Amino acid sequence: MTNTLQAPPVAQGTSAPRAAGGPGRTKNLLTRTRPWLLLAPALAVLAVLLLWPLVRVFLFSLQDYGLREIVSGEPNWIGLANFGEIFTSPELYTVVLPNTVGFAVLAVAGTVAFGTAVAVLMASLGPFWRTVVGSAIMIAWAMPAVTGTYVWVWIFDADRGIFNETLQALGLQDEPVNWFTNRYTFYAIVLLNVIHHGFPFVAITILAGLLGVPKEMLEAAEMDGAGPWRRFWRIIVPNLKQVFAVVIILSTIWDFKVFAQVYLMPGGAGSNREALNLGVWSYVESFGQNRYGFGSAIAVLLTLVLLGITVVYVRTMLKEDEL
Amino acid sequence: MNKRSLPIVALGLTAALALTACASGSEDTGSGGVNAEGQTLTVWIMEGTNPDSEAFFDSVGEAFTDETGAELDVEFVQWADAHDRFVTSIAGGTTPDVAETGTTWTAEFADAGALAPIGDFVDEAGLSDDLVEGLVESGTYEDELYGMPWYAGVRSLVYRADIFEELGLEAPTTWDEIVAAGEAVKAAHPDMMPFAVPGDAEFPVYPWVWGAGGEVATQEGDEWVSGLDSAESQEGIGFYTGLATEHGFSSAGATTWKETDVLDNFAQGNIAMALMGSWTPAAIVEKNAELEGKFAATPIPGKDGGIAPSVLGGSHLSMFETAENKELAWEFVKLMTTGEFADQWGQQSGYFPGQASLLAETMESDDPLVAPFATQLVEGGGTVPVTPKYGAVQAKKTTNTAIQAILSGQKTVEQATADAAAEMNEIMNG
Numbered sequence: 001m002t003n004t005l006q007a008p009p010v011a012q013g014t015s016a017p018r019a020a021g022g023p024g025r026t027k028n029l030l031t032r033t034r035p036w037l038l039l040a041p042a043l044a045v046l047a048v049l050l051l052w053p054l055v056r057v058f059l060f061s062l063q064d065y066g067l068r069e070i071v072s073g074e075p076n077w078i079g080l081a082n083f084g085e086i087f088t089s090p091e092l093y094t095v096v097l098p099n100t101v102g103f104a105v106l107a108v109a110g111t112v113a114f115g116t117a118v119a120v121l122m123a124s125l126g127p128f129w130r131t132v133v134g135s136a137i138m139i140a141w142a143m144p145a146v147t148g149t150y151v152w153v154w155i156f157d158a159d160r161g162i163f164n165e166t167l168q169a170l171g172l173q174d175e176p177v178n179w180f181t182n183r184y185t186f187y188a189i190v191l192l193n194v195i196h197h198g199f200p201f202v203a204i205t206i207l208a209g210l211l212g213v214p215k216e217m218l219e220a221a222e223m224d225g226a227g228p229w230r231r232f233w234r235i236i237v238p239n240l241k242q243v244f245a246v247v248i249i250l251s252t253i254w255d256f257k258v259f260a261q262v263y264l265m266p267g268g269a270g271s272n273r274e275a276l277n278l279g280v281w282s283y284v285e286s287f288g289q290n291r292y293g294f295g296s297a298i299a300v301l302l303t304l305v306l307l308g309i310t311v312v313y314v315r316t317m318l319k320e321d322e323l
Numbered sequence: 324m325n326k327r328s329l330p331i332v333a334l335g336l337t338a339a340l341a342l343t344a345c346a347s348g349s350e351d352t353g354s355g356g357v358n359a360e361g362q363t364l365t366v367w368i369m370e371g372t373n374p375d376s377e378a379f380f381d382s383v384g385e386a387f388t389d390e391t392g393a394e395l396d397v398e399f400v401q402w403a404d405a406h407d408r409f410v411t412s413i414a415g416g417t418t419p420d421v422a423e424t425g426t427t428w429t430a431e432f433a434d435a436g437a438l439a440p441i442g443d444f445v446d447e448a449g450l451s452d453d454l455v456e457g458l459v460e461s462g463t464y465e466d467e468l469y470g471m472p473w474y475a476g477v478r479s480l481v482y483r484a485d486i487f488e489e490l491g492l493e494a495p496t497t498w499d500e501i502v503a504a505g506e507a508v509k510a511a512h513p514d515m516m517p518f519a520v521p522g523d524a525e526f527p528v529y530p531w532v533w534g535a536g537g538e539v540a541t542q543e544g545d546e547w548v549s550g551l552d553s554a555e556s557q558e559g560i561g562f563y564t565g566l567a568t569e570h571g572f573s574s575a576g577a578t579t580w581k582e583t584d585v586l587d588n589f590a591q592g593n594i595a596m597a598l599m600g601s602w603t604p605a606a607i608v609e610k611n612a613e614l615e616g617k618f619a620a621t622p623i624p625g626k627d628g629g630i631a632p633s634v635l636g637g638s639h640l641s642m643f644e645t646a647e648n649k650e651l652a653w654e655f656v657k658l659m660t661t662g663e664f665a666d667q668w669g670q671q672s673g674y675f676p677g678q679a680s681l682l683a684e685t686m687e688s689d690d691p692l693v694a695p696f697a698t699q700l701v702e703g704g705g706t707v708p709v710t711p712k713y714g715a716v717q718a719k720k721t722t723n724t725a726i727q728a729i730l731s732g733q734k735t736v737e738q739a740t741a742d743a744a745a746e747m748n749e750i751m752n753g
Binding site: 066067068070071072157158159160175176177178180181266267269270271272273274284285288289290 | 410413414431432434435436437522523574575576577578579580714715718719720723724726727728731733750
């Protein structure tokens with residue numbers, strides 16, 4: 001508070017000798033606008049690269065925009081009809097949303113839980129084994145989503161997959177089962193795939209946070225008789241709140257938008273209607289059919305939903321900071 | 324109007340136009356009439372159809388320059404992202420002068436107003452009676468020809484000749500014979516799949532619909548009506564899926580197979596019979612040289628004999644509205660789709676030429692992997708409904724969904740076909 005009170009006299013004092021040029025008010029305006037002036041080039045670039053495309057997507061979402069409109073360049077306004085079609089689509093409520101939201105919840109929980117477990121394991125290892133485990137999980141991370149998906153597809157392949165062969169060898173099933181035709185087994189495989197691909201990022205990020213937790217606090221807690229379970233929940237987790245928030249927000253955004261891991265699975269590209277999620281559904285319904293307006297409307301809604309989730313997370317994070 | 328009477332009327336019309344064109348006389352614009360010294364023609368060609376495209380287009384380029392004086396600039400495009408590239412180039416006004424367009428895309432791009440009609444050029448060159456009918460049908464939109472037939476492929480019944488010989492079987496000519504052959508293979512080779520029924524493939528379904536007397540969709544006035552839920556279509560689809568569900572000729576995995584999976588498994592020697600394209604024999608031998616000479620093809624049998632029509636796939640050469648010198652573009656199209664280069668392309672790629680007189684020459688071949696496909700092409704070539712909306716039906720995988728639902732036991736044949744027909748009607752008339 002004292003700093004801000006002192007500032008005006010200093011500013012006036014410096015402007016007085018140069019007052020010949022103009023009154024102090026102009027100077028004040030300049031001081032106030034200077035940051036914006038300095039930011040202007042960056043903001044202009046951002047506006048062109050980010051804001052204009054966003055505005056365009058929004059404008060498309062209010063049109064019936066197809067190949068014909070692309071060629072002619074004429075707008076074709078239909079108001080909110082695209083949004084109306086989305087909200088009245090029965091498939092959205094019975095298949096698409098349950099699959100997307102249910103999957104995102106399970107995938108985020110699974111990724112964060114498994115990633116944290118691995119981070120705790122790595123934190124307790126010596127430098128040599130930490131490097132070994134770190135390199136191993138980096139390989140899972142470095143694998144492209146497409147490659148990883150095909151590996152899982154082969155494992156669960158109905159006729160020659162190792163999973164079915166093992167079950168049959170153990171006598172648990174007589175005939176080969178196609179795991180991709182059932183909605184729940186389909187998403188169980190996607191879940192394995194996405195967690196496998198997503199946990200390394202979580203593990204590394206949380207490990208960095210874990211190593212930053214002051215040793216003294218943990219030692220003090222141990223002296224007071226807190227067991228490892230209690231130390232984890234009472235000291236480590238509160239200390240890593242921001243790290244967890246970042247990891248959860250990012251995972252939620254990624255797992256909401258999952259596309260390749262579903263689209264590339266057998267039956268995942270639309271021929272198994274029970275397995276549609278938001279990503280594949282919007283692709284099949286809009287871009288596959290050259291209905292770019294409809295696709296834009298879905299994109300606008302998805303952006304709003306993700307923005308909402310992020311705002312809620314960020315607010316909780318900031319609120320707890322103030323306490 | 325019936326699906327198959329349409330091309331005949333169209334052909335009659337174009338033939339009449341051709342006659343009047345000849346009568347009016349246009350000797351002065353014959354071949355070599357275009358002089359376009361210093362100009363460049365840009366062309367997009369799909370990659371992978373011809374294993375030696377570069378060399379082929381080098382010689383085409385030389386011939387083109389000799390004839391017109393213009394340079395040829397060929398760009399190769401991947402099938403997988405070609406549709407997106409066309410759309411973005413249409414949006415940006417940067418389309419090539421001429422491009423290879425898949426037969427199901429031509430009507431779509433024509434509908435968008437991106438293609439230039441070429442009917443007049445074809446008539447002037449006296450070619451209208453010499454084009455393969457099925458390709459003309461798929462290249463025609465609202466009575467105008469937009470896609471010049473270039474090459475065609477067709478699916479037929481491919482079977483393991485060595486196993487058929489071992490078991491004393493003949494190539495099946497009716498549905499009952501398919502079942503009989505399947506049972507024989509199943510008894511002798513229990514580890515083999517007697518007949519593959521892929522659940523994520525659309526084109527191997529229609530021959531059974533047509534072979535039973537059904538229709539995929541017909542145009543009645545301005546309205547498209549799907550025929551997938553007719554009694555005939557249901558019988559055909561019921562027989563096809565029954566090969567898997569009743570007779571156990573297919574496998575659990577095949578429920579989610581695409582056609583590429585059929586090809587891979589046939590090449591690995593797991594399959595005795597399957598519907599496969601005329602372009603696949605070369606790929607099978609390339610993947611597994613041991614199978615060379617051990618498989619053959621036969622036209623797809625109708626229910627009680629005859630040939631069941633099969634979708635004629637392939638490509639057109641289309642001229643874009645952005646082409647500045649349309650005469651020059653046509654010279655290139657004509658050079659590619661008729662005579663020597665068309666013949667050479669067919670031989671190198673394993674596809675059939677789109678010029679009827681060249682196709683007739685191919686028909687005389689006695690190669691067991693060429694002749695049956697050629698017979699299928701000429702006597703049993705069908706096309707999917709020619710409407711730009713059909714691309715949306717394919718994108719939504721309407722037919723694939725029905726087959727997969729039947730194979731996985733989610734729906735009965737009646738239920739699945741009724742749902743598919745309703746969805747098709749909604750999309751095509753939407």
